[in-house]
Amino acid sequence: MSSSNKRQSVLPRMPAGPKAPVNFSSSITIADSALLAGKHTINIGSESVVHPRARLDSALGRITIGRRCVVHERTSLGAAPASAPASDPTILNTQGGVTIGDYATLEVGAVVEAGGTVVGEGCVVGIGCRIGSGAKLGKHCTLTPLSEIQPGEEVPDFTVVYSNGTRRLDRRGITELKHKAQARQIEVLKRLIPSNPTKFQ
Amino acid sequence: MASFTPYTYIQCPCHDTTTTTTTTSQSRPAEDAPSPTSPHSSDDDDDDHNFDPRAPRSNYSLYPLEYLLWCDVCHQIRCPRCVAEELVTIYCPNCLFEVASSSLKTEGNRCTRSCFQCPICIGPLAVQSLESAPEPSLLSADNANTATTPAGPWILSCSYCNWNSSEIGVKFDKPQGIFAQLQKLRHGEDSHSKHAVGGDTSPTKTDSVAATMKARFSAMRSFYSAQNAIANPSSGLGDYGFSSPGALSRIMSIYSGNNAGSHKQKSKGTMTREADSASEGFRALDLDDSSAVSQLRRDGWDSTVIGDQAKSQVEEGARFAEELWPIPYLLRTKRSKRCPVCRHIISKPESKVANTRFRMRLVANTTIPSISIKPFNPPPALLKPLQPVQYLLTFRNPLFDEVKVTLATPATTPGRFASRVTVLCPQFQMDPSTESGMYLVDDALKDDNKDIQGRRRRGTEGGTHQAEAGKIWERGHNWVTIVVEVVPASLSLEAPPALLRKEGEPEPDLSPLKEDEDVLEIPMFVRLEWEGDVSHDQMSTSTGKEKDAREKKELAYWCTIGIGRISQE
DSSP: OOGGGSOOOSSOOOOOOOOOOEEEOTTOEEBTTOEEEOSSOEEEOTTOEEOTTOEEEOSSSOEEEOTTOEEOTTOEEEEOOSOOOTTOGGGGGSOOOEEEOTTOEEOTTOEEESSSEEEOTTOEEOTTOEEOTTOEEOTTOEEOTTOEEOTTOEEOTTEEEETTTEEEEOOOOOHHHHHHHHHHHHHHHHHHSOBOGGGGO | OOOOOOEEEEEOGGGGHHHHHHHHSOOOHHHHOOOSSOTTGGGTTSTTOOOOTTSGGGGGTEEEGGGOEEETTTTEEEOTTTSEEEEEEEEOTTTOOEEOHHHHHHHOSBOOSSOEEOTTTOOBEEEEEBOSSSSBOOSHHHHHHHHHSOOSOEEEEETTTOOBGGGGTOOBSSSSOHHHHHHHHHHSTHHHHHGGGGSSOOHHHHHHHHSOHHHHHHHHHHHHHHHHHHHGGGOOSSOOOTTSHHHHHHHHHHHHOSSHHHHHHHHHHTOOOOOOSGGGTOOOOOOOOHHHHHHHHHHOGGGBOOHHHHHHSSSSOOOBGGGOOOEEOBOEEEEEEEOTTTOOEEEEEOSSTTOOOEEEEOBGGGTSOEEEEEESSOOOSSBOTTOOEEEEEEEEOOSSSOEEEEEEOOSBOSSSSOOEEEESOOEEEEOOOOOOHHHHHHHHHHHHHHHHHHHHHHHHHOSSTTOOTTSOSEEOSSEEEEEEEEEOOOOOOOOOOTTTSOTTOOOOOOOOOOTTTTEEEEEEEEEEEEEEEOOHHHHHHTTTSOTTOEEEEEEEEEEEEEEEEBOOO
16 A cells, blocks of 8 residues: 555645744654744754644744653644733734743643743643743643633742642642653654654754 | 523422322321412312422422333332432442442441542542652653552652642551551541641641541540449439339339438439540630631632532541541442332342443333424524414324323413413324334335425415414324414513402512523423233233233323523513
């Protein structure tokens, strides 16, 4: 069986615009089918992993991903903000991208809106979470699946957001262990995901 | 508000067990007092008194068809409220381990294995090891390592909200028998030393830990039983223990009458005293909340518990997050259900925990026709007052026999706002249900034809009034659709003119609209008649000599049909 037998997508292909300017570390793992678009620079730090079909859109601002981050499938970084909060509609006008700290994990289907959004070091953004435009997550936060962070919100360090937005502090004190585990996971992912950074450069 | 799903609730016959007993034995006027809302309640022992779905008592006897069971022997509907339940299996929902009822009596109704719920988010807790370092290893990669060399203390941790038991200073020596270890930590001698981990320990906290309910109760019980033993020989006139010599001498002294006065004084001297020390289970209420206040100041809102967390705790009284303990899973039961009258089992689950099947389950929708409601015309969001609306009621026969249905509704719905109801075809026959696919195909074809015809008819006549009185609207192989016409009442609250009011009639209720009073509910009396197989108990007596004997069967019940909300203009 040749690959031509594969079912082709019925959707029109992505407009083959100019490639987004990228600045990759030499040790990253990025899948061939990741989607990178936009006119601002996309920086990815050393040993980070970008899964297939993750979408990185730098149309509204620069995207910076720190070291040893894992960006899972179908996550969307730098997505256009869904809606402006009624209290402060000016938030949307601020140009700005997305900054992801070191050792962060963005799980499947998470959306990080553009507009100066920051995901702190060691955060775990759960499946299907949405982080609003301009929100700032502190270090080592955990968002349980389907949590939402409102635009412009600031979340303190070590916060756990669970059960429809209830919050508590994570007092486990296991950041070192988490870092170690993240490094191990990345080692495995490196072997599993065929990397093709040259496609985007 | 705008969306309303029509519903049918069926009344279980258990609602009027009291009224049936009153006709035979004594009457209870308090129970049978006519309610001011129902017009027919003056003749309350009458068979045809109307059922009011809005009466407060109706709430307890109305059920959706799916909830109802069926007793084959009594030939009657049984609801979850009137069946007698028996425990078949007691098990833990987490580990699915069956618990014997004898151990239930000694160890309580919670799982005594290592099944715990997170006190913060009620997620399941997992036992995990702490490494030699104070950090717990919560991640799978590290766990694999420690699994080979299990070491160090163990903790319970929640993988959802990241709570772990080291937050309240609880660590375990071994990964097995967590329940016993936790009991020991909580009620044992360790309870004081344990909380030293948390820094300053408030006096309220150590108190509540030391004197738990169970310990206090047992202390109190032993104290008072000792007191009773002292007091009983010289107890008052009320309870004579004739076997005891003390009581005997007391009786003698009463009859002799010599030293009664002195004896009384003596008996006062040996009165029972109340518990007054901690060893006797006494606990003074600590009114000094300063430590709690200072803790609240220091840790803020986040350190307090929310109501749900406090309620799900095994022992009450937790106020701060660090007083929350892991919750052992509450055991669950599988129950069999018996008919309250004939004691026959009508529902019995498989006794194995993991098996979700039923050995026996007689449900009502194998006998009672289901009723579905559809508006005749595409409905407006709310019913317009005083404008007739037609609804299609579809009855579907689950029986393999032809069923004759008779419907009856009061002309006006009970309650303050009386809507007019007309069932255009109150009597009809339903063909038997069959499992054969042929009929279904037939039915589908028929349906198509009907649909076309119906549309054609609607096209030619164009009006809404094609429904004829006394005729079935549509029929399928085991279902019948009839038309019900409703004239919703006006919800305006105006007193009727004084001239029209009769002498002695009660003052009309002009209070504002109550909750759900704008819902139009039709009480409907359904009577079914069919010829079925002879029921089981009679079969056994006749020793099955007439296998194909038929007998006439009859079933009647009230149901209530929720049609929609009336607009409040």
